[in-house]
Amino acid sequence: MTTADNPLLSDDFSIPFDRIGPEHVVPGVNHLLAAAKTAVDAVAADVGPPTYESVLGALETATEGLERAIGIVGHLEAVATNDALRAAYDEVKPAVSAFYSTLPLNADLYRRLIALAESTEASGLVGGRARHLEKTVDEFKRHGAELDAEGKERLSEIAIELTKLTTKYAQNVLDSTNAFELLVEDEKILAGLPPSAIAAARQSAEAKGQSGYRFTLQAPSFIPVLTYLDDRAIREHIWRAYSTGPASGEHDNRSLVRSILRLRREKAELLSFRNFADLVLADRMAKMGQTAESFIGELRERTLPWFERENTTLEAYRNGKLGDDAAAMRPWDVAYWSEKQRAELYDFDEEELRPYFSVDAVLHGLFETVRRLYGVSIEPTDDMPVWHETVRTYRFLDADGTMAGAFYIDLFPRESKRGGAWMQDLVTGVPPDPHLGLFCANVTPPVGDQPALLTHREVETLFHEFGHLMHHLLSKVTVRSLAGTNVAWDFVELPSQIMENWCWEREALDVFARHHETGEAIPGPLFDKMIRARTYRAAAAQMRQLGLGAVDLALHVEWDPSDDSAHLLEYAREILGAHSVAPLPDDYAMICRFGHLFASPVGYAAGYYSYKWAEVLDADAFTRFKEHGVFDPAIGAAFRDHILSQGDSRDPMELYQDFMGREPRMEPLFERQGLV
Numbered sequence: 001m002t003t004a005d006n007p008l009l010s011d012d013f014s015i016p017f018d019r020i021g022p023e024h025v026v027p028g029v030n031h032l033l034a035a036a037k038t039a040v041d042a043v044a045a046d047v048g049p050p051t052y053e054s055v056l057g058a059l060e061t062a063t064e065g066l067e068r069a070i071g072i073v074g075h076l077e078a079v080a081t082n083d084a085l086r087a088a089y090d091e092v093k094p095a096v097s098a099f100y101s102t103l104p105l106n107a108d109l110y111r112r113l114i115a116l117a118e119s120t121e122a123s124g125l126v127g128g129r130a131r132h133l134e135k136t137v138d139e140f141k142r143h144g145a146e147l148d149a150e151g152k153e154r155l156s157e158i159a160i161e162l163t164k165l166t167t168k169y170a171q172n173v174l175d176s177t178n179a180f181e182l183l184v185e186d187e188k189i190l191a192g193l194p195p196s197a198i199a200a201a202r203q204s205a206e207a208k209g210q211s212g213y214r215f216t217l218q219a220p221s222f223i224p225v226l227t228y229l230d231d232r233a234i235r236e237h238i239w240r241a242y243s244t245g246p247a248s249g250e251h252d253n254r255s256l257v258r259s260i261l262r263l264r265r266e267k268a269e270l271l272s273f274r275n276f277a278d279l280v281l282a283d284r285m286a287k288m289g290q291t292a293e294s295f296i297g298e299l300r301e302r303t304l305p306w307f308e309r310e311n312t313t314l315e316a317y318r319n320g321k322l323g324d325d326a327a328a329m330r331p332w333d334v335a336y337w338s339e340k341q342r343a344e345l346y347d348f349d350e351e352e353l354r355p356y357f358s359v360d361a362v363l364h365g366l367f368e369t370v371r372r373l374y375g376v377s378i379e380p381t382d383d384m385p386v387w388h389e390t391v392r393t394y395r396f397l398d399a400d401g402t403m404a405g406a407f408y409i410d411l412f413p414r415e416s417k418r419g420g421a422w423m424q425d426l427v428t429g430v431p432p433d434p435h436l437g438l439f440c441a442n443v444t445p446p447v448g449d450q451p452a453l454l455t456h457r458e459v460e461t462l463f464h465e466f467g468h469l470m471h472h473l474l475s476k477v478t479v480r481s482l483a484g485t486n487v488a489w490d491f492v493e494l495p496s497q498i499m500e501n502w503c504w505e506r507e508a509l510d511v512f513a514r515h516h517e518t519g520e521a522i523p524g525p526l527f528d529k530m531i532r533a534r535t536y537r538a539a540a541a542q543m544r545q546l547g548l549g550a551v552d553l554a555l556h557v558e559w560d561p562s563d564d565s566a567h568l569l570e571y572a573r574e575i576l577g578a579h580s581v582a583p584l585p586d587d588y589a590m591i592c593r594f595g596h597l598f599a600s601p602v603g604y605a606a607g608y609y610s611y612k613w614a615e616v617l618d619a620d621a622f623t624r625f626k627e628h629g630v631f632d633p634a635i636g637a638a639f640r641d642h643i644l645s646q647g648d649s650r651d652p653m654e655l656y657q658d659f660m661g662r663e664p665r666m667e668p669l670f671e672r673q674g675l676v
Helices: 022-045 053-078 083-105 107-117 120-124 127-142 151-178 195-205 219-228 232-247 253-270 275-280 288-321 331-344 352-356 359-374 456-473 494-504 504-510 524-535 537-559 569-576 610-628 633-644 651-659 668-674
Strands: 182-185 214-215 377-380 391-397 405-408 424-428 433-439
Touching: 022 053, 022 083, 022 107, 022 504, 053 083, 053 107, 053 127, 053 433, 053 633, 083 232, 083 359, 107 120, 151 232, 151 253, 182 232, 195 214, 195 219, 214 219, 214 405, 219 232, 219 331, 232 331, 253 537, 275 288, 275 524, 275 610, 288 331, 288 537, 288 610, 331 524, 352 456, 352 524, 359 377, 359 456, 359 504, 359 633, 405 456, 405 610, 424 456, 433 456, 456 494, 456 537, 456 569, 456 633, 494 504, 494 610, 494 633, 524 651, 537 569, 537 610, 610 633, 610 668, 633 651
Parallel strands: 405 433
Antiparallel strands: 182 214, 377 391, 391 405, 424 433
């Protein structure tokens, strides 16, 4: 195969997803890797006067093609994997990781960078270019530029090993998820499940050529079971399968987690940081692991009294139904009895909302919301190849009609696709070039001849991921590595989480929340019940997130992975148990499925607190929209100009203060949650 025949090497804006196969990965990536190495060597060997363009500009250009290609392959491995593609990805990923990790270790390149930093040209740099130089020098130092030869070699080895281990971790999660299914023959056993969940289970079985009803560990399948199914034994079976899946047998992630933590700790110490959290947070808003821990601790202290009150009330409610001699509440009971209590307290069943959230209506709501806020328009297009027949494609037009970008949406679960929801940038354009991105989810698929009808939580998920996409598509930054979502990870969730607020506003819901058969808006009484129930068990929801943030930081700050006597699952379970409504069983192994932490060399490791950090920011920032109108174009323009378009061209706290006119306050979050 010649390079001309390899679609992975196409530099067309529209990526030929329909032609890229596993056979293209190894030759394509190796070709781009060799080209990137040659280009970097040329930058390092240049003896002319250092300029921004000859050093940083040339370095960005040198890696652009490789970055694009490995992003495409990684995306396909996440959404359309098969054995051949997985093998090809596993083959090339370590070498690519090694290449990027060795850039700061290249002595000639670092000397060239320092020469630029000390030059008269550097003193004249302003704006994004000045920040780019400052951040790059800092990044090189934090990633080993000043280590001796032995230290640099070991750092490279760690990078390669972490890539292998985290890739295997992610594959084990997917494989263990796909390995589970529960078939139920008798519909009477499904008492309590909503008709939509029963119909989906029947369709799932039929798709596999099976009779009865099929349940999996995909969220649209197992969440209704835990929330509604009367049969406690089945709830327990599925809960245990989900919480222990990748912790035994051929998909066991326990040793991988320990090895990943050990290598991260070694890397941090090699770079003269006390722990991995301090290493990764050095260029984020929190700066240090201790700051993040204090933040989590403050939220926990303020939330705990409400949490305990909620749990006492729930226990009393359950005992009132079952009698005081009922067996103790277990984790697989919590969602079920919480939903029962919520339904009685507020006369509200979330399933009542599903008919108003057809997937097409929700997407219309997304597009109309950003049109009103940011003056953009979105048009469907059929001239972009896709990786699966259900993927949708769109053009993204700015107010003046120019194409600011394009994007893909992949909404429904498949066995070849990993779980969860995420956004990814594929092409980051430097103005006036357009951006290309995507977002994926695993929401309820269509059943029979009905459209896909979503839960309100799934609607929030789509708005959340679309917020990330707006951060990418609306970027006006002229330095590619500072553009879009390339920001501090405790700031990156602000544009996504703030979008969820429009899912709760009557004015916004009336735009798109229409009954899929009658076209009617959500009735006033149903909307009122939805709003009243919004803060139901808000403390429990917050404590769960705080528990995840706490265990993440504890593993990356406190826990000693070199101590073979330390029981990893027990350590994590104790921390999570302190944030849990019901006692966790001894085999609880959630961290073996915690892809945010362990499915990539860094990812959200030591950074899961970012969700809560950004939630404080989003609750505070949304008060400005509430004050002036949730569709006020002036406030939308200010958010676009000060936050969405700026990327990492300035310090994130400065950007936030530019928008709000002050530092963030924590009170709006507690007010929104009803914890006041």
